[in-house]
Structures are given as C-alpha cells and as structure tokens.
Amino acid sequence: MYENVEMRQVLGNVLEELMDKDERIVVIDADLAKANGTLNLRKKFPERAFDIGIAEQNMASVAAGMAAYGFIPFICSFTPFTTRRICDQIAISIAYAKRNVKIIGTDPGITAELNGGTHMSMEDIGVIRSIPNMVIFEPVDAVQLAKAMPKIVEYDGVVYIRTLRKSSPIIFSDDYEFDLFKADTIREGKDVTLFAAGIMVKEALEAADILKAEGIEAEIINIHTIKPIDREAVITSAKKTGAVVTCENHNVMGGLKSAVAEVLIEECPVPLKAIGVQDHFGEVAKLDYLKKKYHMTANDIVEAANQVIAKKR
Amino acid sequence: MDRNEIIFLEDKSRHIRRLIVDEIGKLGVGHIGGCLSAVEGLVVLYYKAMNIDPKNPHMEGRDRFIMSKGHAGPALYAVLADKGYFDISELDTLNRPETNLPSHCDMLKTTGVDMTAGSLGQGISCAVGMAKASKIKKDNAYIYCMVGDGETQEGQVWEAAMFASHSKLNNLIAFTDNNKMQIDGNTKEIVSVEPLADKWAAFGWNVLSVDGHNVEEIYNAIIEAKKSTDKPSMIILDTIKGKGVSFIEAMGAANHSTPISEEQRIKALEELK
Ligand SMILES: Cc1ncc(C[n+]2csc(CCOP(=O)(O)OP(=O)(O)O)c2C)c(N)n1
Numbered sequence A: 001m002y003e004n005v006e007m008r009q010v011l012g013n014v015l016e017e018l019m020d021k022d023e024r025i026v027v028i029d030a031d032l033a034k035a036n037g038t039l040n041l042r043k044k045f046p047e048r049a050f051d052i053g054i055a056e057q058n059m060a061s062v063a064a065g066m067a068a069y070g071f072i073p074f075i076c077s078f079t080p081f082t083t084r085r086i087c088d089q090i091a092i093s094i095a096y097a098k099r100n101v102k103i104i105g106t107d108p109g110i111t112a113e114l115n116g117g118t119h120m121s122m123e124d125i126g127v128i129r130s131i132p133n134m135v136i137f138e139p140v141d142a143v144q145l146a147k148a149m150p151k152i153v154e155y156d157g158v159v160y161i162r163t164l165r166k167s168s169p170i171i172f173s174d175d176y177e178f179d180l181f182k183a184d185t186i187r188e189g190k191d192v193t194l195f196a197a198g199i200m201v202k203e204a205l206e207a208a209d210i211l212k213a214e215g216i217e218a219e220i221i222n223i224h225t226i227k228p229i230d231r232e233a234v235i236t237s238a239k240k241t242g243a244v245v246t247c248e249n250h251n252v253m254g255g256l257k258s259a260v261a262e263v264l265i266e267e268c269p270v271p272l273k274a275i276g277v278q279d280h281f282g283e284v285a286k287l288d289y290l291k292k293k294y295h296m297t298a299n300d301i302v303e304a305a306n307q308v309i310a311k312k313r
Numbered sequence B: 001m002d003r004n005e006i007i008f009l010e011d012k013s014r015h016i017r018r019l020i021v022d023e024i025g026k027l028g029v030g031h032i033g034g035c036l037s038a039v040e041g042l043v044v045l046y047y048k049a050m051n052i053d054p055k056n057p058h059m060e061g062r063d064r065f066i067m068s069k070g071h072a073g074p075a076l077y078a079v080l081a082d083k084g085y086f087d088i089s090e091l092d093t094l095n096r097p098e099t100n101l102p103s104h105c106d107m108l109k110t111t112g113v114d115m116t117a118g119s120l121g122q123g124i125s126c127a128v129g130m131a132k133a134s135k136i137k138k139d140n141a142y143i144y145c146m147v148g149d150g151e152t153q154e155g156q157v158w159e160a161a162m163f164a165s166h167s168k169l170n171n172l173i174a175f176t177d178n179n180k181m182q183i184d185g186n187t188k189e190i191v192s193v194e195p196l197a198d199k200w201a202a203f204g205w206n207v208l209s210v211d212g213h214n215v216e217e218i219y220n221a222i223i224e225a226k227k228s229t230d231k232p233s234m235i236i237l238d239t240i241k242g243k244g245v246s247f248i249e250a251m252g253a254a255n256h257s258t259p260i261s262e263e264q265r266i267k268a269l270e271e272l273k
C-alpha cells in the first residue's frame, strides 16, 4: 500500500491522523514544510501546525517551552539543521530538561544529493547519540515509518527521527510488528551479520543475495533504533555468526558502527568492518554516484563480508 | 554614473540572467528565484564597485564578497565566469559529479568565491570577521555581503549585526535581497522581518533602501555607504524573486527551487534577449 509513496507524504498523513487523535501534538517547521510534507497540516490545525521561520535554534527551545506546558512538539527540518545546528538547544532545553520533543530530520547523509556538502549530515547520529536521554530512530521504508510514528508519540521522551524524504523500496510487509526498542531480523544466516540502517538495508539485502550465490549465509539485522541499541540482538547475532559488517549512511565514526562496536567490544569481540562515509564531508551528486564513490554499495558490503569471514577463528 | 555605464550594467544584468537560466535550465532544476533576484546587486559590485582582479583572485587587500544566502551560488558563478575567474564552459558543470560549482558557494572549490556558505545565517558573521580582520591589517578593503530576507530570521544574523556596529565596521557593506519570499511562502506570512530598515538602524547600522533592480540606485547607495565613518551599512534591495522571466516571477514563492524544462529554458532565454 506504500509502494512509491514518498516518506514525506507518510509523515504528513500520519501526523494528521495523530493530531486528530491527540490534541497535545504540535508540528513546527523552519521554512522547510513544503519540502517535508508538513505544510498541509496548517489548514486543518492552524494553531498546532506553524512555521517558526528560518530559525532552528529558536525552534528547538520554543518546542521545549511548549513541551513544558504539556504539548508534544515535532520540530522539522533537514538533518543538519535539526542536529548540528541546534546541538546545544537540544542538549539543554530539550534533553537535559527532559522535555518531550520529537525531532524530525530529513535528507540524511548522502541523500541530500544536489544540495551538496553543506546539507549532508554525516555526523548527526554521532552528535545526538552522545547526548543523554535521546532515542534515535532511522526508518528503512514507509511501512516502518508509519508504524513507528504512533509508538514515538506513545513513548514519553525525546526521539530523533532521521528519515529519507523521497520514496524508498518497500521492505517490510503490512503485517510487520514494530517495536521501537527491538531490532528486526530481516534475514537469518550463520556466516556473517550485516547490521544495517536506513537506505543501507536495501544494499545489505542485495549483498546477501550475492553472498548466497557464493555459498555464504548472511544474517541481516535492521538497527532502526540506533540509540538505545538493542544490545541483545547485537550480541546474539554476533555470537552466532562471529563476523560483523555495519552498513550506514553516516560517518563511520559516531554512528551505527560505533554503537554496534561499543556493545561487541564489551560482550563479544568479533571481526568487524564498517561500510559508510569514511570520515569526510559530502559533495553534490546523485545518490547512486555517491554510493559508488563512497564505497557504500552492495558489492562493497560483499567485499567487507568476505574480509571479516576470512578473519574469523 | 554616466548613461553609457548604466546601459552597460543593464545589458550585463540581462546577460547574467541568461547565463543563470542556462546553468540551471540545462541541469533541469535549481534555486532559480533567489538567483534572478540577486543579479543587479552582483553586477554593480563585480563590474563597477569592487576592487578586484580576476587574474589575481587572491590579491592582497582586495574587496571581498560573501554570498550568505549560499543557495544563490549559480548567480555568483555566472558573474565570476563572465569576469574571467574561470572558463565560461564550466557553467555547464553546475551540480554534476566532481564539479567546482556546487549548489551552495564553496571557497575550496570555486575560484573567486571568498567564503563558503549554505547554512543560512553564517555568511554575514564571516563577513563581519573579514571586516574586523581588514581593520587590524589596515588593508583598506571593503567587505560586501548579501543576505536573504528569509535568512534574516536566523538569530545569528542579529548577533553579527550587533557586533559589527559595536566594532564600528564601516568597511562592511551588506545587502538584503529583499524579495519578500522564502520557501514556505511570503516572508510576511511565515515570520515577518519587517520593519527591516528600522531593525538594522536600531542595531546601529547605516541603512539605505533602493530599488534592487536599478543599477544606478544601487551604485549610488554604495557610494553613500562608503561615506559612513563609524557604522556598517545595510543596503536593502527591494527585489522580485525570479526577476526578468515572466513565468518564473508568476510562480511566486514556488520559484525558490523548481524544475526547469528544456522548453522553459528556451522560452526564458527568448524573454531575456
Ligand atoms: C540554516 C538553514 N536552514 C534552512 C535552510 C534551507 N533553506 C535554503 S534557502 C531557504 C530560504 C531562504 O529564503 P531567503 O533567505 O529569503 O532567500 P531567497 O528568497 O533570496 O532565495 C531555506 C529555508 C538552509 N540552507 N540553512
């Protein structure tokens, strides 16, 4: 039912449903409502959906103030502007003060495409992950996003939603049961685990098919919630396969690799390789070009999987 | 300015608009509205007011320009290419892989770009930093900067404003491309920045308001601004987003970033003959 539906359309539609049901929900944009699919909410909810102008820092603390009054504000912009730009406001007004604000960032990492380096957040997960009291959720597809949104409202605390704006291939079925704090095993295998998030899940699936043809059974685990990470899922799978590849649309420092490695180094050290942005800034180009240039394709995952498997024992 | 100079700058503005339409049109999408509204300001600066040498882009003591509304990169690139900072054919590489001309201004990539921008609100602070540095170095440079009216909603702009007047940076001459639109709609309906001139004046700036598509008025305002002995200057350019191409102007705020078809590109070039 979500095939070819843009993620931003899902955001807009689900927020509308949630706002209908729950009068505490407020949606605040910083001049990117058109881009993020939230503009129409203003027609139906002229008081609870509004623009704060190009003033993201103000947006974060205004939201915290409204949260202190019992509202549940969603603040929205592109990922760089809802994270690094407003890091201190998130840390102090929102997280330290424990105010129930939900943060929506779109166009993460290389999906900012032609907006280029200034708009590519390679560090947002790292920035947010190192602030206490934060939950970080990155959907894979429209189904997962739609299922997650009500749970995110239910959860009493700060959540950073890091999502694609455009459409993404559908991976989850309509009857998929979503748990915000449980990772999803998308495919079972015994030789290597591919921990993947966001747009990299599709690459991991393709990689697993290639590996299968080579006689290697890859397990794919979708870490949709990078913080708090599902430690049990990480440990169980790593113990089973003994080799790990992390796949993320983010710097390999501070993001999924770091989160997985932090668990494994304490509980079950195994060979690990990280697919992702190798500690550099972004640049303008289409997604496919950047995936290849930054070695973030299915083939790169296959190569990394073979390397970690070779290092086992 | 004499009549011939005015005609030269007006013709140049039309030519720069053609280059912008070509750049963005050939790619098929881009920030066309805010590029077209900025043209006369850029043309008066680069063809008349600024002390610069395209052959020597890092010249000591040169005047500098910071495009704080960094998404108007393609407008600046058209001017820089036409001035000879780099080959005109490079304009066709806008936003293609490995280009030197990305959506948002990048001083590490593009010859002639004095500062990187793209995260709104930061460029004006960088301009203040340059003006302060120039004062210490006593190199007599003027630092020019352009902000968007929507960009002015960023608190950082006002932090910059306060420090610049406190520091008596009369070598700083900034423009607001006051096209009265941002992405989500008309600025006055999103979050009004008015009364804009009074705000800058209250922050201790020397404020001038002119027709942003009249090269003579813009130039005269720069001359006026240079007379300021102890204040930075803000020249508010009353502009039209998408100026010069009727169907782009008619889109209103929707022209911020929009697809341009081959047919539209040709139609726009026709209008700009
Ligand atoms: C910090 C930041 N927030 C949001 C954006 C996204 N953005 C790019 S252009 C723009 C609107 C700018 O409006 P204005 O300054 O009036 O520029 P113009 O109308 O001249 O294009 C926005 C919100 C950004 N680049 N930087």
Ligand SMILES: [Mg+2]
Residues within 6 Å of the ligand: B148, B149, B150, B177, B178, B179, B180, B181, B182
């Ligand atoms: Mg504007």
